[in-house]
Amino acid sequence: MEHENAEPAKALLGGLIRGRTRVDTNFGELIEFSEFVRRMETEPDWAWRS
DSSP, X not given: OOOSOOHHHHHXXXXXXXXXXXXXXXXXXXXXXXXXXXXXHHOTTOOTTO
């Protein structure tokens, strides 16, 4: 994601994947959905691709 404000994308992703159990970040991580959401909410600067 190359936008400075990633909040709209985070909200969209949260809605799209709410029923999923795991998220593949495509950058070497396969994490539980709850962990993905927790990190988005508690680590505003977290780039899931890093």
